[in-house]
Amino acid sequence: MEENKRVLIIGGGFAGLACAKKMANKPGLDVTLVDRENHHLFQPLLYQVATAALAAPDIARSLRQLMCYAANVTVLMDTIEKINPEIQQASSKRRCYDYDYLVLAAGAQTSYFGNDDWAKYTLGLKSLDDAADVRRCFFGALERAELTDDLEERKRLMTIGIVGGGPTGIELAGAYSDLARRALKTNFRRLNINDLRVVVVQSGDRILKPFDVDQSEYAKARLEKSGVEVVLGHRVTGVEKHTLLFDNREPIKAETLIWAAGVTASPLTKMLGVETDRGGRVETKPDLSITDHAHIFLAGDVTNHSDAKGVSVPGLAPAASQMGSYIGDRIITLSSAPGEHIVEPFIYLDKGMMAIIGKSAAVVKLGSIKMRGLLAWIAWLVIHLLFLIGFRNKLSVLLQWAWAYIKDKPGARVFTARSSQR
């Protein structure tokens, strides 16, 4: 009898999860799914947890629970620190993991383009902990603004600086401006919530660059109408405590500084013995494996892949899922019928992209189809609900959105004070 093949999946995001599901209960495969966290996170809605519109458990699900139906899948919460392709082994501080097939789907992390000291003064937004920090910083700043009598201090406390005009930066800016104008309107006695200043900084000449020019312009106009300042064509050249510095512009002083300007692939890509690009990503072969290691596959934000039709696969959730599923299928084929195969290459199916700007406003781009405004906003809501994992989560999010829409008041605005006290 042949031994089962051991598949190690690193990362339980969209790519890793789709891959594990593909191989669930397939004979001949022992799958181990390792993630640093105990949950799969629906990152597209993370900004809503950061702005207190949703609760953390609404957009996360226990990986164990998601995979509990699959007897051949073992979920472990562990932090992989090394990969040694020569001996087919990965390892953490606690364990070694031998594999026959490796799927690296460890995702990306916030990148400061070499200025890692900037991380001290700005908040990233990649995990539930990050979202809790952003929430605590923003709402805590408003609490201190209400307490203080120092007008200069109050001004700083009531300013939010967001670096990066991509979807995350724009969605955050829209959400803050909505919060101020609607939910928080009647909440304060000593400060004027209309003084809340939200500034988005984008080094390029327009926001939402992956979208078309007219969509970028629509988004900018819409944000400015709701009071957001959009600063274009200025690159941050330094970050100090509560301050963004520029070469040719006065600094922006803000208590809450959010860094949404870029990501870099997990450092595990550096251990594969192959070249990585400026973003730490690896160029993969048509079947998403890597040169010299046909048993190692990469999916999601760790790859820089152009598919067989020449389409550059974007760093979006649907792309990651498609790659994960493809690799799952590929490993099933390889393990059940060893030898040479005709390899069907990975083909990316473009599901489009979308960004929400505020209440009743979003932009959608799918091939040559473009939408904006209310229709795009409804499409955004429906798509995000459909792809959110778990019926319970869908129901909970639907109710909270409906409630927020009817009452015109998003969010529970509850935060815990601990981190700022200690």
Add this chain to the structure above:
Amino acid sequence: MEENKRVLIIGGGFAGLACAKKMANKPGLDVTLVDRENHHLFQPLLYQVATAALAAPDIARSLRQLMCYAANVTVLMDTIEKINPEIQQASSKRRCYDYDYLVLAAGAQTSYFGNDDWAKYTLGLKSLDDAADVRRCFFGALERAELTDDLEERKRLMTIGIVGGGPTGIELAGAYSDLARRALKTNFRRLNINDLRVVVVQSGDRILKPFDVDQSEYAKARLEKSGVEVVLGHRVTGVEKHTLLFDNREPIKAETLIWAAGVTASPLTKMLGVETDRGGRVETKPDLSITDHAHIFLAGDVTNHSDAKGVSVPGLAPAASQMGSYIGDRIITLSSAPGEHIVEPFIYLDKGMMAIIGKSAAVVKLGSIKMRGLLAWIAWLVIHLLFLIGFRNKLSVLLQWAWAYIKDKPGARVFTARSSQR
């Protein structure tokens, strides 16, 4: 024209909130409500956040939002550190608060009966942060138990020690045993979840002491049936890392140690210049004011009060609310018609007490009425839903409970790893 009277309420729990609501929009009163946190917390359901049955925002509401209808109430998030009754002033690190009337409703905190070093090795359960810590510790321990090959370590990781057989301890124990037998049943591959050991330690001769003897015995039998070990008549004499020590019994080794054995009143009671009892509480006059300071009132867990009928007022949410409301009325009377009044003393209306033991099991005691089992369980659910503040929270909790009941699987079991990593 007379100046408005300044009322300072310290604490936004059941007592402080009820008091502020009483005085909302009443002419002649400027009310300031100060709390360390930005939210009112529904403490009776805190154990459900700790055991991941509910999300934190489900049982908390922004104090600003709760009081936003009251133009004469200013909510401030601040930590009062001093009270000086002679000059009628309280102060924090940031501000001084002058008052004409002071309402001290600062609640209680976990007490280690003089052994404050025990706090290092055990978790309390008084705040949302505490609940997050308990959740992280328990679920994190199971993750590490699944990872490890050391059987001795796994045994410790899979043991929970709870000190205190009052409602909090019992509700936690019941919830953990439910989690193991139902929700987590199919989640693990390497450990046997039936090995999970939940131990409750009670120094007295029965659990749930405020209830009747037959109710205590019912609760004990019910817990034991579901696998909880109930240790009676043993007092903890020492706490070390992951270990409870006793004089006449072998130690209990457990990764998760929860201290639910007692509380002590806020240390602010010591600054009033009056005597406090062993639990730091102050004996109050029939109108809940204190000797020599007719303008200072105490409500909730900071008082040790026997009402005009000789009933000792218990440390329960309904009692705190009643005291807060009474004080609100009293201040309205005093401020609108100064001079001597006939004082209607505070009379406590007993609303009974209840504790949940597990699925379909609870005990209820209301005067001479006693209930247990399914009926008591339903009563517990209904009462807690009714008294939870906010329709949105009620709806969310109702849905989650219904979902857990139908699917037989409580909770989202999501936790964040940060604290354990840093």
